[in-house]
Amino acid sequence: MSNKKTADLDFAFSRRTAIAGAAGGLVWAGLVARLFQLQILEQEQYRQQAEANHIKLQLAPPQRGRILDRFGRPLASHRRAGRVSVIPEQTDNPERTLAQIAELIEIPDDKLERLANDIRYNRRRNAAFVPVTIANELTYEDFARMNVHEAEIPGLNVEMALTRSYPRGRDFAHVLGYVARASQDDLTRLTDGMTGKEAETLKTMFRHPDMRTGRQGMERFAEEWLRGKPGYRKLVTNAHGRIIEEIPDERLAPMPGRDLFVTIDSDLQRVAIERFAGESGAAVVMDVETGDVLAMVSTPAFDPNDFVNGISSANYAELRDDSRSPLYPRAHGGVYPPGSTFKMVVATAALEAGVIKPEERVHCNRYYHFGNRTWHCWKPGGHGSVNMHQAIKGSCDVYFYEIARRTGVDKIAETAHKFGFGESWVLGMTGGRSGLVPDREWKQRVRKENWYEGETLNFGIGQGQLGVTPLQLALMTARIATEGKPFKPRMIGIGPQSDEDQVLDAPLDQEIMARMKAGMYGVTSEGGGTAYRSGDLGLGGPRLAGKTGTAQVRRITREERASGIRKGENIARELRDHALFVAYAPADDPKYAISVIVEHGEGGSSTAGPVARDILHYALKTDSRRKPAYSQSASLSPNLSDEGEPT
Amino acid sequence: MSRDGYTGFSRGEARTRTATSLSFETQGPLDKFMRLPWGFILLIAAMALTGIAMLYSSAHTNPAESHLWRLQLIRFGVCFVMMIALGLLPLSWWMRLAFPAYVGTIVLLVLVEVMGFSGGGAQRWLRIGPIGVQPSEFAKLAVTLALARYYQMVLQPQTGRILVHLGAVAIMVIPAALIFIQPDFGTTLALLASGAVVIFLAGLSARVILTGIVGGVASVWPIYQFVLAPYQRERVDTFLAQLFGGATNALGESYQIEQGKIAIGAGGLNGRGYLQGIQSQQDYVPEQHTDFILTVIAEEFGFIGTTALLIGFAVLLGWSLYSAGRSASWFGRLASAGATATIAFYIVFNVGMVLGLLPVVGMPLPLISYGGTAMLTTMACFGLILAAHMHRDEKLTARGLF
Structure with missing residues (x-):
């Protein structure tokens, strides 16, 4: 009597096991179907999204043209210098990042506050990718030390940058003038008469830490000749925006500024x-x-080199008040x-x-x-x-x-x-x-x-x-x-x-x-x-x-x-x-x-x-x-200017 | 008592098996060890090692995570030994442990409420000595054992009544409620789901099941509206939005789903190759070494690799279910099937979530995801399945609580 009942129960169990197994099989088939949809049918769309995800175009500043004397000797050129900056979008806590940096290199306390504000400002201004310069002209030791710690401090960016340099120092201060970071006044002056979009591009470019504008002298007079056109760097980044590698692309490269020859010996x-x-x-x-x-x-x-990265108010006062x-x-x-x-x-x-x-x-x-x-x-x-x-x-x-x-x-x-x-x-x-x-x-x-x-x-x-x-x-x-x-x-x-x-x-x-x-x-x-x-x-x-x-x-x-x-x-x-x-x-x-x-x-x-x-x-x-060095090329000037003209 | 009437075995077969069963006590431990289903065990090991390889791939570029694969390998080694040991444990021992383990788990869940600490927004963790554990993970196994033990106790040929199943529902609901208030919606759901499978297999009448389904569907909206916490509701919203192609907040919840889908879709048929996944190698998918590890597999090994993984799981689960059906005792059948269901729901919830078919519920992928407690639960479940397999002919007569 109990055998019959038991047999019914056992049979029910077997049947229900089969039902459960079949249900599971259906679910599995559904998962595989979904995989098929994502990986086979919609593959192209996701591949493109993956590309767009990790390739970023970063505004690249053009290299400013040099100024050469009549025999081709550089009066204004570039030199490489270590620079420390913070990329605002890569740090959630600017104060902490700055405090960590300040443990490695010296930053005056009053400057810390200003830098934190600058970082916040860039974030608000939709320019969170534009680095804020913390220190220029690093010594070799500082540069090496910062490089070691770059990965640990969020937002820290250590790189070699090209800095405007005046190899003749004071000799041409009043002829060449100097370059400096573009101030609000500079931007207003430079974008005068431009359309809104052009002006916005120029302003964005001038936020880049490598960009300088002529403040005085020939640097200011020949600003447009020397400046060149900005381009883009094609960068592979990870999810945090850290640059993994750069893909060279000639068509996107910035157009460097033109060299300028002066008649001076x-x-x-x-x-x-x-x-x-x-x-x-x-x-x-x-x-x-x-x-x-x-x-x-x-x-x-004065030495124009002192002005390139901003002269301290004390040093400027000293120059200004010098009898x-x-x-x-x-x-x-x-x-x-x-x-x-x-x-x-x-x-x-x-x-x-x-x-x-x-x-x-x-x-x-x-x-x-x-x-x-x-x-x-x-x-x-x-x-x-x-x-x-x-x-x-x-x-x-x-x-x-x-x-x-x-x-x-x-x-x-x-x-x-x-x-x-x-x-x-x-x-x-x-x-x-x-x-x-x-x-x-x-x-x-x-x-x-x-x-x-x-x-x-x-x-x-x-x-x-x-x-x-x-x-x-x-x-x-x-x-x-x-x-x-x-x-x-x-x-x-x-x-x-x-x-x-x-x-x-x-x-x-x-x-x-x-x-x-x-x-x-x-x-x-x-x-x-x-x-x-x-x-x-x-x-x-x-x-x-x-x-x-x-x-x-x-x-x-x-x-x-x-x-x-x-x-x-x-x-x-x-x-x-x-x-x-x-x-x-x-x-x-x-x-x-x-x-x-x-x-x-x-x-x-x-x-x-x-x-x-x-x-x-x-x-x-x-x-x-x-005869000046440029007289040869001067006779070929149509070719030269063709090459130098922005297209 | 003859068994051939319902098993369909020929008498000779039945005799052989009975003889094997009878000679059980006379066999040496080595013989028993050799009789373990090694194909099944090796498949488990192969899949766990694949998981560790994927863990290395997802985390090796990140200095803070690059050592995790070694930790996971050690954990797996320990759990693997434990699984085999559990598999050799006679079912009578398991049965004796069932209720104490259940009561202990309830106590731990209450302790979590009282003195646990939070992680990831919910109070799930309990510190025991130097390690933190999630009692809710153990609850899955404990509830399965308790249900099996309960049915072993009450399920008699003459007790076909619905009322019998009310006790099972109570056993299931008490820990489920405790887990729900942590809150851990995903685990609650998984627990209820695998519990429901056990009750289903124990023979709950089809009418009741249909009523239950209708009631469940009807309660979806009230639960959403009145029971779910705001963040849980947001997850469901996000899920529905992405499922129907609506706009979602790209930096919130759906960022993870979207980036996961991009990784999976970009994998294509063959994948980008081991360590070559762009999304995976560059940290685009959050939690990709734990809950979203499938995205790494999908991106680096493509449709073929991911399907192979799912087939591997299907083989493990299918064999387990088959093995459960061969068990002589209700305890063995239901415990084994319950453990199978527990693992199956882990997989379904995880894969469904990663593929954007289910809301983000925070469920690891068994054997593959990084994490100690989940590994322990999974391997214990496999241990139980092995034990039920090894002792499928063991006669269990226990009627009392212990």
């Missing part, structure tokens, strides 16, 4: 700076035939009274106006009375009776008081403009100033006063309101040396040319210019010349022709003149006069024009003259103006 520049021997001043050397600027010296200067003004671009932005170097302009104006004949004599007994005041000549006892040649040679002030009075302020001003005064010469730099050539209209407009005749007398000897830059003095000298031929100065050999075609082509009478040259030759090479000792270039033949000048830093009081205390140790250095000298060489076949100013150097002939002579000596000896 960096060796001549160096020699000129050394010749200043620590004195403050400026010098500009030009090739009078081509208009090439061969040297553009302003000293002292010798290293930030001041004297050569093209420094405005000085030209003193007696201006006398060729006054003489030219007088001859053009026809108010005096070259041989007409003016008597100089040191005093010149006009109205109820008395003007003085620099030479105690006076020059006696002088004609124009003698007046230039001996720099007779009385003669120039007289012809300036006869010529009138407006005519002198007109002539001064023909020599390049009163105009800002860009030449691919920033910071150039126009100086000031005063005239009646200016006085009326700015000062709301009438012009006093007495001011014309000061104008006649290059003092008073008149302000010129050393660059303008070199241009004047070049115009005289070329006897008035049209003259186009330039400093960019290959690169973006300045928009306004600045050229000196106002007509100057060749005969008058020849007289000026003769006068300048007299200064350095004839008895009675104010710089007789500076005429010989020491090259066994070629001589230079020049003109001395003294720029008053302050008025000389009557008492001082009476007591004879005018020079040397007796007055404070910063009150001493500036010494000027302009010259061209060789005197019989001019190739080079130069202007030199030695601040507080006192005597044009004693300090500035020898500096000019030594610079010209070097330029002639080494033939600084010889």
Whole structure:
């Protein structure tokens, strides 16, 4: 009886086991079907998603073009430097990441907070992939140590980066300017006139730690030429965004910026700076035939390398407050009274106006009375009776008081403009100033006063309101040396040319210019010349022709003149006069024009003259103006620019 | 008592088996060891070693996880020895252990509530000496044993009533409720599912089963609405959204499912090759060394490899079910079938989850996923299956509680 029941139960169990097994088989078949769907039917879709998953395009900054001198020597290039940064999207806790980094390298406490804010800012700004730089210029030890710890600290990124470098240091600070991280102001300026999308791309690119923008000088002027176009890096990343490898792709590579050649001879520049021997001043050397600027010296200067990664406020304050003004671009932005170097302009104006004949004599007994005041000549006892040649040679002030009075302020001003005064010469730099050539209209407009005749007398000897830059003095000298031929100065050999075609082509009478040259030759090479000792270039033949000048830093009081205390140790250095000298060489076949100013150097002939002579000596000896390295490629420029043009 | 009436064995066969059974006590331990189903055991070992190889593949690029495969290998070695030892244990011993183990598990589950610690958002862990354990894992085996023991006690030819099964439901529901409040929805479900299979096999009438199914379907919405915690509800939402192709939050729950599916789909027919999986090697799939290890296999060995794995599981489970059917005692049958069901539901829940067919419930893949407790449970289940197989003719007469 129980057997039957038991048998039923057992049979039921077997049947139900079979049902369970069949159900399980169905489920298994369902799983395999799903696998088939995912792996076979939808395979392609998932493969593509897997690709898209791990391949990322990262904005790659272009390498900035170099700046080279006329012989191809780099003035601005790159060097490799270790850099530590944090990639915001790879860390959830910026403070902790920074604290971990700070255990390995030194980070100032106040900077930590700012960096944490920067990291947060990038995350919010949808730029979480843009690294925030923690430290640049790592020492080898620091770099190696950070590399070891890179994997442990979330978000830490250690790499070798290309950093803008100025191998000539201070030599070209005022010509090249410097680059820096783009500030908000920079971005506003750079994106001016762009469409929204272009501007956004540019801004994103400039957030990259490798990107710099020109802040001053040629770096700023030629920004677009040098910058290049950004590209992309094709990166294989893991789920955390860590880069596993890079897939090279030529089509995506950034387009590097173009190299820029300047006309300067960096060796001549160096020699000129050394010749200043620590004195403050400026010098500009030009090739009078081509208009090439061969040297553009302003000293002292700052080191642009200090600015590339941001200069500390303390260091900047030190530069700014330095009494010798290293930030001041004297050569093209420094405005000085030209003193007696201006006398060729006054003489030219007088001859053009026809108010005096070259041989007409003016008597100089040191005093010149006009109205109820008395003007003085620099030479105690006076020059006696002088004609124009003698007046230039001996720099007779009385003669120039007289012809300036006869010529009138407006005519002198007109002539001064023909020599390049009163105009800002860009030449691919920033910071150039126009100086000031005063005239009646200016006085009326700015000062709301009438012009006093007495001011014309000061104008006649290059003092008073008149302000010129050393660059303008070199241009004047070049115009005289070329006897008035049209003259186009330039400093960019290959690169973006300045928009306004600045050229000196106002007509100057060749005969008058020849007289000026003769006068300048007299200064350095004839008895009675104010710089007789500076005429010989020491090259066994070629001589230079020049003109001395003294720029008053302050008025000389009557008492001082009476007591004879005018020079040397007796007055404070910063009150001493500036010494000027302009010259061209060789005197019989001019190739080079130069202007030199030695601040507080006192005597044009004693300090500035020898500096000019030594610079010209070097330029002639080494033939600084010889054919530049880029002239070969310049003739092939269509090809070159095709290659360099962004497509 | 003759058995041939229902087994269908010829008399001769039955005699032989009876003789084997009778000579049981006279056999040496070595003989018994040699009679273990070695094909089954070697398949288990092969699959576990495959799992360790996949664990190496998924974790070797990550310094924090690259040593895990060695740990898992040691665990497997220990559990493997344990499984064989358990397999040699007579069923009478298992039966004696069933209720104490069940009561002990209930105590542990209560202790978890009182003094356990949390991990992964739920209070599941209990610290015993130096190791942390999840009593909910042991509950699966304990409930299976207890149910089998219960039916062995009550299932008589004359007791075909429905009321008998109410006791089984109670045995199952008490630990299930304790696990549910941890909360651990996945384990609760797995426990109820394998318990239900045992009750089904024990002969619950078809009418009741149908009623149960209807009731279960009807209670889906109330459970979703009133019983599930918000994070659990979110999982279900995510699951439904991805199942029907809707938009999901790519960085939340569905990120894991999506990345898992990409890894699986990208594997294609042949896979990318061992250690070559892009998704797997570069950490795109979270938890890929534990619950999502199948994605690594699918990406690196493709449809062929994954199907082979599922076939391997099917062979293990099919043989187990077959073996359960050959057991003479209700305890042996139901314990073995219950253990089989427990492992089967692990697999179904895990694979269904990884393939995006089921919500993410946090269930490891037996033998393959990294994790100690799951390995212990799985191997103990196989030990029980082996024991039922080895002692399929053992006569169990126990009627009392012990």
